[in-house]
Structure formats: C-alpha cells, structure tokens
Amino acid sequence: MILSKLFTGLGIGLNKTYRNKSRFADRKFIVPWRRVDILTNPQFRATGWRLLLSYLMAMIVVMGLSSVVVYHFFAYSLSQQLDRQLLTLADAAAHNLSAIQVDKTAVNRKMPRILDNDGDLDIPWQDLRLYRQSVEWFDAGKQLLGKAGKQFPEIPFLTNFQSWQQNGIRTLTIPVYSSGKNQQLLGYVRVSASTVEVQKELERLLMGLGIGGVLGMVLISGTGWWLTSKALQPIEQSFQQLQQFTADASHELRSPLTAITTTVDVLQSHPERIHPSDVKKIVIIEGATQQMTHLVEDLLLLARSDSTPVSLPKTAIPIPVDEILFDLIDTLQPEAESKEVTLEANLIDAVWVKGDAHQLQRLFGNLLENALQYTSNGGLVRVEIVKRDDFVVIEVTDTGIGIAPENLPLVFNRFWRAEKARSRRQGGSGLGLAIVQAITLAHGGEISVTSKVGVGSCFRVKLPIVE
Numbered sequence: 001m002i003l004s005k006l007f008t009g010l011g012i013g014l015n016k017t018y019r020n021k022s023r024f025a026d027r028k029f030i031v032p033w034r035r036v037d038i039l040t041n042p043q044f045r046a047t048g049w050r051l052l053l054s055y056l057m058a059m060i061v062v063m064g065l066s067s068v069v070v071y072h073f074f075a076y077s078l079s080q081q082l083d084r085q086l087l088t089l090a091d092a093a094a095h096n097l098s099a100i101q102v103d104k105t106a107v108n109r110k111m112p113r114i115l116d117n118d119g120d121l122d123i124p125w126q127d128l129r130l131y132r133q134s135v136e137w138f139d140a141g142k143q144l145l146g147k148a149g150k151q152f153p154e155i156p157f158l159t160n161f162q163s164w165q166q167n168g169i170r171t172l173t174i175p176v177y178s179s180g181k182n183q184q185l186l187g188y189v190r191v192s193a194s195t196v197e198v199q200k201e202l203e204r205l206l207m208g209l210g211i212g213g214v215l216g217m218v219l220i221s222g223t224g225w226w227l228t229s230k231a232l233q234p235i236e237q238s239f240q241q242l243q244q245f246t247a248d249a250s251h252e253l254r255s256p257l258t259a260i261t262t263t264v265d266v267l268q269s270h271p272e273r274i275h276p277s278d279v280k281k282i283v284i285i286e287g288a289t290q291q292m293t294h295l296v297e298d299l300l301l302l303a304r305s306d307s308t309p310v311s312l313p314k315t316a317i318p319i320p321v322d323e324i325l326f327d328l329i330d331t332l333q334p335e336a337e338s339k340e341v342t343l344e345a346n347l348i349d350a351v352w353v354k355g356d357a358h359q360l361q362r363l364f365g366n367l368l369e370n371a372l373q374y375t376s377n378g379g380l381v382r383v384e385i386v387k388r389d390d391f392v393v394i395e396v397t398d399t400g401i402g403i404a405p406e407n408l409p410l411v412f413n414r415f416w417r418a419e420k421a422r423s424r425r426q427g428g429s430g431l432g433l434a435i436v437q438a439i440t441l442a443h444g445g446e447i448s449v450t451s452k453v454g455v456g457s458c459f460r461v462k463l464p465i466v467e
C-alpha cells in the first residue's frame with residue numbers, strides 16, 4: 001500500500017515506462033545488434049565447437065562402419081568368385097582322374113570337348129586353368145597321382161568339400177565318383193589358386209575408401225560448419241534479444257528505483273511524519289529497494305560486458321590490491337564476528353594491478369561475502385596474496401559447505417546456485433560469481449575454483465602486475 005502511494009506521489013508508473021517503445025532508441029546504452037560468429041564470440045564458441053565436433057564424430061562413425069561393411073562385402077564377393085572358378089576347374093580336372101590312374105603321363109593330355117550324361121559340355125581343364133592356379137589328383141587312398149601348376153598348398157590333405165586359405169593360397173578339394181548306378185569313390189581333385197590378385201583388389205579398394213573418406217570428411221566438415229551456423233542462428237537471435245531487453249530494462253529501472261530511494265531517505269529523515277505502525281514497512285521498502293538496485297546494477301554490468309569486447313575499463317589506473325583487500329576485510333569483520341567466523345589475511349604490500357578500483361572492490365567483495373555466507377559458525381575464511389613472476393594470485397579460501405564436482409563448471413553461470421546453497425542464503429540473485437568472472441576477464445585475468453563438499457572452497461584470481 002505504501003509502495004503504491006510512493007509511486008503515485010512521485011508520478012512514476014512502471015507500465016507507462018515500457019509502453020512507449022520509442023524511448024529505448026534515445027538511451028545512450030543500446031546493445032548493438034550484430035551477427036554472432038561461433039568462432040569469435042565466446043558465448044557461442046564452445047557451443048558451436050561442441051555441436052560441430054559431435055556432428056563430425058557421428059559422421060566419422062557412420063563412414064567408418066560403412067567402409068567396414070563395404071570392404072568385407074567386397075572381400076566376400078571376391079572370395080566367392082574365386083571359389084566358383086576353383087570349382088569349375090576342379091569339375092573339369094575330375095574327368096582326367098581315370099586316365100591318370102592308368103597312365104600318369106596323361107596329366108597334361110587334353111580331353112576332347114564332349115557332352116556328358118547330363119548334357120553339359122565338358123571343357124579340358126587346361127582351357128580353364130588361369131595363371132597362378134594348380135591342380136592335383138589323388139586316388140581313393142589319398143596318394144598323389146599327378147599335379148600341374150607351380151603353386152601348391154602346404155596344408156595337410158583335407159577331404160571335406162569346402163575351401164581353405166593359408167599363406168596366400170586358396171584351396172578346394174572335391175571327391176570324384178564313378179558313373180553309373182553303383183558309384184564308387186575313384187579319388188580326389190584338389191585345385192589351388194593364389195590370392196595375390198584378390199589382395200591387390202582389396203588394397204585398391206582400401207586406397208579408394210581412404211581417398212574418398214578424406215574428401216568426404218572435407219565436405220562433411222564444410223557442411224557441418226554450415227549446419228552448425230544455421231542451428232545457432234535462432235539461439236543467436238534470442239540471445240541478442242535477451243541482451244537488448246536486459247540492458248533496456250536495467251537502464252529503465254534505475255530512474256524509478258532512484259526516486260524510491262530518495263523518497264524513503266526523505267521519509268526517514270523526518271520520522272515525526274511517519275506513523276509508528278509504518279516504520280517497519282518503510283524499512284522493508286528500503287531493503288527491497290537496495291536489493292533491487294544491486295540486481296539492476298549487476299544486470300547492467302553483465303549486459304555491457306556482453307556487448308563490448310573484454311578489455312580494461314577506460315578509467316583503469318594502477319591500483320594497490322592489498323589496500324582494497326584490507327578495506328574489505330575491515331568492512332566485513334563485524335559480519336564475520338557475528339557469525340563467529342575467523343577472517344584471516346596474509347597480504348603482500350605494494351602489489352599493483354591496472355584496473356578500476358570500484359570494480360576490483362566489487363570482485364573481491366563478492367568472493368569474501370560468498371565465503372562468509374557459506375561458512376558455518378566457527379569456520380575460517382582466509383585471504384592470501386601470492387606473487388608469481390608478472391602475475392599476482394589472490395586466493396579466497398573458506399571452510400564452508402563446498403561445491404560438488406559436477407557443479408564446479410556451473411558456478412560462474414548466471415542465476416545458478418546449487419540447491420544446498422539456496423537453502424542457506426536468502427535474497428541472493430545468483431549473479432555474484434558471474435560478476436566476478438566478468439570483472440576478472442575485463443582486467444586481463446583468470447579465475448578458477450577448487451572445492452570439496454564438506455571441506456570448503458578456494459577461489460583463485462590471477463591478475464597481471466604493473467610496476
């Protein structure tokens with residue numbers, strides 16, 4: 001009720017503020033609309049690379065499996081083709097077995113082309129044998145009767161009707177029976193062929209698959225790049241709109257919040273005008289306004305850091321880090337004592353960094369406030385400065401609740417807080433560590449965190465030193 005009266009008295013209407021959209025164009029701080037490149041924009045670089053690498057990995061797996069299937073199918077087809085050739089040669093050589101049993105010199109004798117009992121044309125084995133093929137004839141007792149060719153297998157004689165491959169030679173053995181009703185086993189014919197030509201064909205296939213795979217990966221990479229850019233465009237547009245809204249809303253809210261703060265200050269400076277029953281309400285309004293003002297300032301800072309490249313502020317000057325930390329420790333000492341938390345400091349004098357004093361104070365203030373907030377009564381918060389070459393490392397260590405390993409990559413995300421942290425802290429916005437990271441990067445530094453649940457956390461801020 002009092003808040004509505006204050007708004008009415010000040011002539012401020014939040015709905016009216018956003019009703020006239022043309023007012024945004026007159027503001028000095030407008031996030032520029034630009035196309036985001038996934039390679040240069042840090043917000044999209046990691047996402048773009050993850051999408052691209054996921055796409056490439058999926059395509060590599062698909063291409064690899066396809067190549068394996070093609071290779072084995074082709075190798076199987078060549079083996080089947082060679083087996084058919086061997087079977088045809090063995091059938092033709094089987095007609096010479098009877099003649100060889102009578103006269104071993106008949107190995108190279110050509111049989112005339114005749115029609116057998118089945119009406120098939122019998123072709124002499126000499127006309128069917130190809131280069132690097134050999135034929136062997138055996139009697140029923142598996143004794144060698146004769147052979148023709150140069151390459152013979154070194155495997156034991158096998159009577160089973162199936163092909164066998166060893167040492168680059170493929171072998172097929174077939175039994176030979178006499179014609180007529182009472183068929184008797186006359187012997188065996190074993191034919192062999194070199195697999196050199198098959199291997200050469202497979203090597204050429206592998207070479208073709210390799211060259212095709214390289215060209216395919218080049219095309220897939222280009223296609224993946226294009227698809228990734230297309231996939232990120234809707235996210236990019238939504239992100240830009242969110243940036244614009246955040247900047248506009250933060251800027252527009254500063255005026256009414258300033259008016260509310262001023263009005264509350266005026267009311268508190270004249271307590272005689274306030275009804276005793278409204279004093280508590282005025283205090284609540286003051287606290288809510290301060291919290292809202294802090295949130296608006298955080299959003300405005302983050303929006304500005306998003307809209308411009310990360311760099312040192314224009315007001316950057318050499319700043320003594322130790323003095324900023326001493327001031328913060330003095331300011332937060334009462335809060336630490338109220339919680340019975342020991343606040344220790346191990347600081348080095350005359351350590352200077354180039355930057356903005358207000359932002360650096362905000363950076364380390366957020367870290368110290370977080371450490372105190374999440375440290376139980378009787379705990380310890382320690383601040384230490386370590387000088388290393390051209391850098392200074394400021395460590396803020398606590399014995400608080402700690403952070404789970406799976407949550408460590410998320411601690412610098414905006415509006416994120418672990419569920420356990422939410423139950424311990426009221427009124428936080430989840431922007432504190434995002435602000436810390438933004439300020440650190442703007443000063444050319446790095447920030448990292450190590451933590452263990454139930455033991456505590458340690459935040460390390462690394463900043464370049466100036467003389």
